[in-house]
Amino acid sequence: MRTSWADAAENAATGSFDNARSNGGSERSSAPTKSSYVPPHLRNRPPPSEPPAPSLGGPPPGNDRSGYGGPTSGADSEHAFSDENTGINFDAYEDIPVETNGDNVPPPVNTFAEIDLGDALNLNIRRCKYVKPTPVQRYTIPISLAGRDLMACAQTGSGKTAAFCFPIISGIMQGHLPQRPRGSRTVFPLALILSPTRELSVQIHEEAKKFAYQTGVRAVVVYGGAPINQQLRELERGVEILVATPGRLVDLLERAKVSLQMIRYLALDEADRMLDMGFEPQIRKIVEQMDMPPPGERQTMLFSATFPREIQRMASDFLSNYIFLTVGRVGSSTDLIVQRVEYVHESDKRSHLMDLLHAQRANGVQGKQALTLVFVETKKGADSLEHWLCLNGFPATTIHGDRTQQEREMALRSFKSGNTPILVATDVAARGLDIPHVAHVINFDLPNDIDDYVHRIGRTGRAGKTGLATAFFNENNMSMAKSLGDLMQEANQEVPDWLTRFASRASYGGGKSRRGGGHFGSRDFRRDSSFNRGSSGNDYYGGGSSGGYGSYGGGNGPGATSAWD
Numbered sequence: 001m002r003t004s005w006a007d008a009a010e011n012a013a014t015g016s017f018d019n020a021r022s023n024g025g026s027e028r029s030s031a032p033t034k035s036s037y038v039p040p041h042l043r044n045r046p047p048p049s050e051p052p053a054p055s056l057g058g059p060p061p062g063n064d065r066s067g068y069g070g071p072t073s074g075a076d077s078e079h080a081f082s083d084e085n086t087g088i089n090f091d092a093y094e095d096i097p098v099e100t101n102g103d104n105v106p107p108p109v110n111t112f113a114e115i116d117l118g119d120a121l122n123l124n125i126r127r128c129k130y131v132k133p134t135p136v137q138r139y140t141i142p143i144s145l146a147g148r149d150l151m152a153c154a155q156t157g158s159g160k161t162a163a164f165c166f167p168i169i170s171g172i173m174q175g176h177l178p179q180r181p182r183g184s185r186t187v188f189p190l191a192l193i194l195s196p197t198r199e200l201s202v203q204i205h206e207e208a209k210k211f212a213y214q215t216g217v218r219a220v221v222v223y224g225g226a227p228i229n230q231q232l233r234e235l236e237r238g239v240e241i242l243v244a245t246p247g248r249l250v251d252l253l254e255r256a257k258v259s260l261q262m263i264r265y266l267a268l269d270e271a272d273r274m275l276d277m278g279f280e281p282q283i284r285k286i287v288e289q290m291d292m293p294p295p296g297e298r299q300t301m302l303f304s305a306t307f308p309r310e311i312q313r314m315a316s317d318f319l320s321n322y323i324f325l326t327v328g329r330v331g332s333s334t335d336l337i338v339q340r341v342e343y344v345h346e347s348d349k350r351s352h353l354m355d356l357l358h359a360q361r362a363n364g365v366q367g368k369q370a371l372t373l374v375f376v377e378t379k380k381g382a383d384s385l386e387h388w389l390c391l392n393g394f395p396a397t398t399i400h401g402d403r404t405q406q407e408r409e410m411a412l413r414s415f416k417s418g419n420t421p422i423l424v425a426t427d428v429a430a431r432g433l434d435i436p437h438v439a440h441v442i443n444f445d446l447p448n449d450i451d452d453y454v455h456r457i458g459r460t461g462r463a464g465k466t467g468l469a470t471a472f473f474n475e476n477n478m479s480m481a482k483s484l485g486d487l488m489q490e491a492n493q494e495v496p497d498w499l500t501r502f503a504s505r506a507s508y509g510g511g512k513s514r515r516g517g518g519h520f521g522s523r524d525f526r527r528d529s530s531f532n533r534g535s536s537g538n539d540y541y542g543g544g545s546s547g548g549y550g551s552y553g554g555g556n557g558p559g560a561t562s563a564w565d
């Protein structure tokens with residue numbers, strides 16, 4: 001058992017599942033390889049090619065908006081452009097099925113050069129070493145540049161952030177900007193990007209700053225748990241793109257420090273999360289009850305890897321004649337991630353985790369622990385597991401809603417740097433965080449909702465890289481048996497027989513799935529013949545008695561809101 005974990009973790013870290021596979025399974029027969037299946041990223045793998053090196057030493061790029069008097073800061077410096085994307089194998093995404101639905105869908109592009117994003121942004125894209133657009137970017141960017149509203153669903157780690165940032169920055173750079181009132185202390189951003197967690201907002205802001213470097217477009221972030229005065233000072237220096245968590249933004253709107261009157265672009269990242277029970281009232285307040293222009297007068301873009309039908313229905317309130325885009329199936333996990341599920345009794349979880357970590361360390365490069373993200377159900381559970389890991393010689397830290405913002409940020413930094421290579425987290429870290437080199441995601445406690453599982457495991461296997469995800473399963477997770485088995489099967493993973501047996505015994509749904517039963521949400525809910533805004537209609541997703549928003553009882557309900565902003 002230990003050997004197989006070691007192999008799996010090592011392979012995930014080095015991206016060499018193909019090697020394991022080519023051993024014919026003789027030495028590594030228990031490794032999580034799929035004997036006949038070859039994931040897309042390993043098929044016809046081309047020789048590694050160096051992306052063209054951007055010239056960083058030249059003169060600053062011309063600003064496409066000559067005469068625009070806005071601030072010129074973007075990324076703090078060119079050092080903000082890292083080498084992370086060098087050599088990424090984006091062929092991994094080539095054969096992912098893409099579906100669009102809506103009127104007059106603009107055609108996709110194959111290269112960034114085909115789109116007029118503006119010189120300064122194009123240069124930044126090269127500086128980021130983005131050689132070609134990912135599928136979600138190929139479709140989304142022309143749709144957004146055509147001024148269309150969009151609901152986009154694409155797998156974790158597939159580049160959704162750039163997909164909404166590029167058109168926003170380009171639109172602001174090249175658009176005819178409205179005159180914004182001057183003199184008052186209220187600020188009037190042109191674009192608003194909302195995300196559910198502080199850390200994700202910070203990350204989106206970092207990305208937006210890089211993309212907007214020397215474009216004249218200034219991005220500012222506001223989020224809870226950090227001093228508001230500092231954020232006010234940043235706002236007063238000028239803001240075109242405001243990245244925010246809902247709570248802090250409502251505060252600023254109520255104090256009339258921010259007006260949404262001039263908003264031209266609204267993007268909701270993790271849109272299904274933003275519209276579920278925890279956040280919906282705040283989002284409605286921001287979008288519908290303040291001074292933001294209505295749908296049709298602003299451009300609205302919603303992004304997530306998961307989009308339950310009821311959330312789609314609700315989201316349509318915010319959109320006007322929108323295009324629905326799916327890259328892969330809605331809510332599917334990427335098959336860059338090797339998924340394993342282990343039957344582990346509640347009382348054995350710690351020792352089992354210890355076995356995994358020992359094996360992983362033994363096989364790590366120079367005995368180093370690969371970055372491992374361990375998800376648990378509760379904040380208390382996170383603290384106690386962290387303590388226990390540290391006592392047992394595994395440097396760990398934790399991120400959850402009871403920690404101060406400073407502690408949360410420190411934990412993330414320490415994890416990213418490898419100083420504490422194990423991060424124990426609640427769902428606060430489940431969505432959006434793009435941490436390079438996470439080799440292994442362990443669901444120590446499985447979530448109650450398969451969509452949450454998809455987001456959690458999506459912290460590995462990003463941007464064309466491979467990853468490993470392990471789930472501990474026992475009778476407490478019966479309600480997940482079928483959806484987990486289905487998801488794994490869909491992602492061409494090996495589903496253990498015992499899980500299939502549990503699934504057939506479990507009454508599917510278990511009252512906790514937003515997805516409902518039978519089919520995964522694979523399409524635009526408007527195509528459902530039963531779609532009728534005035535009636536509840538039949539559930540396309542069929543099966544479960546519990547499907548649907550109203551009955552959602554997953555980990556994000558009111559009891560867990562403190563884990564979020």
Ligand SMILES: Nc1ncnc2c1ncn2[C@@H]1O[C@H](COP(=O)(O)OP(=O)(O)OP(=O)(O)O)[C@@H](O)[C@H]1O
Nearest residue numbers: 085130132133134156157158159160161432434463
């Ligand atoms: N065209 C591209 N070329 C190379 N790397 C890219 C490209 N687009 C995005 N990336 C990189 O891919 C990684 C994942 O992107 P991003 O965080 O936007 O994924 P996501 O789809 O939003 O994931 P999630 O659903 O987890 O939020 C990032 O490190 C980003 O820099």
